[in-house]
Amino acid sequence: MSQSLNDDLNRFDHTVDPEMDNSAYTLGPLQAGPPCCHPRPLIRVEHLSVRYGEKPALEEITLDIHRGCITALIGPSGCGKTTFLSVLNRLTDMIPGCRVAGRVRMGSTDLLHPALDVQALRREVGMIFQKPVPFPLSIRRNIELSLLEHRITKRSELDGIVEQVLTDVGLWNEVKDRLNAPAPALSGGQQQRLCIARALALEPGILLMDEPCSALDPIASGVVEDLIQRLRGRYTVIIVTHNLAQARRIANYAGFFWVKERAGTLIEFGQCRQIFESPNQDLTAAYVSGKRG
C-alpha cells in the first residue's frame, strides 16, 4: 500500500518545466514566473477541516494549489494559515490531539492517508518557518544532515549539493570560506536563507513558507523576497504573509482567511490581482484596503 503511495509521490519529483533551461547553475536573474494563465493544479484541497482536540482551527477549506506558482495566504493572526501549511506536509501528525478531516490530494496521492510515507512527503514538500531555525551545527552540516538521511554520503556529491543550494539562495559568496563555522552565528537574514537552502537540498517540488520575512529587518527581508521571486517556476511556493504589499508583489494566487465562529475559514481565493483589485467579497475588500484586520 505505502509503496504505491511512494510511486505516486515520486511522479511529482520533476516539477521543473521541461521548456525551462534547467542547466543553469543558479536560478538566474530575477524573472517573472511562467504565465499562470494555464493553471495546472498540483494540490487539490477539498472540505478540509482541522481540530485541535475539541477546538476547531480550520473549517471547510477548498482550494487548488497551482504548479510552479506562488500562492499567498493572507489574513489576520489565528485564522489557521499556519495550520493549513502544516496539513500539507503532515506536521499536524506531531501535534497531539490534532484531527484532520477532508481530502487533500497531490495527483492521485491522498496526502491524509494514514499509511503515507510522511518522510518522503516532507522531502517533497519543504517548509520554512517564521523564525529561522539553524541547527547548532556548522553551515555545511546544516545542509548535509538531511542528505545523509537520504543516503547521500559521497563527499564530492555532498560538496556539489552544498555549493549549488548555497549559490541558489545567494549565500555562497558570503560563506564559502567559512562553511565549518557555526550556523547560529550568521545574521538573521543569512540564517533564513540557509534554512531555505537546507530545504532546497532535498530537491522538493513544493515549498511552504510561514511568514519567512517577518522576523527579519527590511533589507534582509527584501533579499529573501527576491529569492522567493526567483524560486517561482522551479518550485511551487505557498507563502503565509502578513505583509499585504509583499503578497501583492510576489504572488500569482492569493487566499484570504478569516475567523468565522471561532474557526479559520477561507473567504476568497483567486488570482492575486483579482483579490487585491476587484475582490468579490466585502470582507476581502475591507481587509486588503486596510479597513479591517
Added chain:
Amino acid sequence: MPEATAHSIAPLGITRDRLATFVIWSAALLVTGLFLWLISDILLGGITRLSWAFLTEPPFDAGRSGGIGPIIVSTGLILLVAIAASVPPALGTAILLAEFSRRESLFGRSVRLSLDVLAGVPSIVFGLFGNAFFCIYLGLGFSILSGGLTLACMVLPILIRTAEEGLRSAPDDYRLAAAALGLSRSAALMHLLLPTAMPALIAGLMLGIGRAMAETAALIFTSGYVDRMPDSLWDSGRALSVHIYDLTMNVAGGDANARAAALVLVVLLLLVNGAAMTLADRWRNARIVTA
C-alpha cells in the same frame, strides 16, 4: 551614606540592596571557605603519606601501613560495572520519557514519581536490597559485580532525571524543523537532540559517578571488605570509601592512611570530572558546533 541623601527617592531600597549584597557575598564566602578548609585539611593530613608505593602496594597490618593498590583497582572495577549497567537503561528511559511520551501523561508521571521516590531512598536500603537480590538471590555473593549493580540501581534515578531534563531543554523548534526536513525521529535524536543535551547528560553522569564513588553503606553488604587484589568481577573487593571508613572507625592508628586515601579519592573524583568534560567537549565538537 551620601548616595542615600542625594537620591531622596527610596533610600530604604538602597539600604536593603546593600544588605542583600552583604548576605549573598557572605554566604558565598562561607561555602567557599568551608570547601577550602576541607580540602586543605585532607591535603595537609594526607600528602605526606602519598607516594607511588602507597598507590600501588597492598595494605598491611589492616591498612595501618602499606598502600591502597588493590583498593583503587576494586573501586575502578565497581565503578565501571555501575556505569556500564546504568547508562544504557538510563538513556533509554530518558529518551522514552522526553521524546516518546507526553510530559503530563499517566505513564510519564508514574515513572517520574517512582524515580523521585527511588532517588530519596537511603543508600543503606539499597545496600540491603543489593545484598538480598544480587548476593543471595542471584548468587553473586560478596563481589565487585554485586556492588557495581547495586550502585547502578542507586544512581539510575539521577541519571534518568538529568538526561530527561537535558533532552527536554532542546528547543521544540529543532524537532519541528528536523521533521519538516524528512528526518526520522531517531536521526533527529542522534544528530541533533542528544548532542544538544550532551552537557546535561555529562553533568548527570558526573553526579552519578560522584555519588557512586563516595558510597560506603551500599557497598559494605555487597562488594564486601576483602582488601586483596581482585582476580575477577566475581571476587570481593574493598572500595576506597569503605577503606576510609574502616581505617577511621575500626582500625586504631589508621588515621593517617585514611586521610591519604581520602586525598586519593578526592583527586580521582576531580580527574574523572575533568576527563568527562573533555570527552563531552570533543564529542560535541565532532558533531556539533554551538555558537
